[in-house]
Amino acid sequence: ETAVFQTPNYHVTQVGNEVSFNCKQTLGHDTMYWYKQDSKKLLKIMFSYNNKQLIVNETVPRRFSPQSSDKAHLNLRIKSVEPEDSAVYLCASSLGGYYAEQFFGPGTRLTVL
């Protein structure tokens, strides 16, 4: 099966803890993304990774960091979570950069207590 896979589906943690979310795509795409979707369904691009070039949205707090081992994987690490980090984190991939349709994973729902 070719798709975008995310683990875990959901995660509950306490303020100050570190969390990591995994994303893997088996579509052979060369660009991957992380989005944050808040409770109002607003989508905010956090990171994109294309041809070994990492593009960071400058509004993303420094406690967030992407980790990529190869072009099929782009993980997300949050060093010390805050209550406002509670959201759904969506991973996506595309072929040929930013002018192509994106394929999204099912998302990871993070709840910070």
Place this chain on the structure above:
Amino acid sequence: GEKVEQHESTLSVREGDSAVINCTYTDTASSYFPWYKQEAGKGLHFVIDIRSNVDRKQSQRLIVLLDKKAKRFSLHITATQPEDSAIYFCAASPSNNNNAPRFGAGTKLTVKP
């Protein structure tokens, strides 16, 4: 940077009627405009896109119109069905290929039987 505004936050139509969702963008050099659908509890799913070299594109019951002069694009869903009910997101890709697409806030479409 690019800003995308999605004008209808909610839209309700009767089955069989047409639904129209409108978006505007700010970057005159944006050239790629995809649309995505999100069903409850799922990630986004690509539905249709349009590039700036055309002003109309149709795929079955979906029509996308692009007015570059007005910096406006719209999604028309004809002969709506209950399974069209979802949140629809428009997006625009800035001309700078170092930036991922920016998304609108989403329109929740309800198709009533």
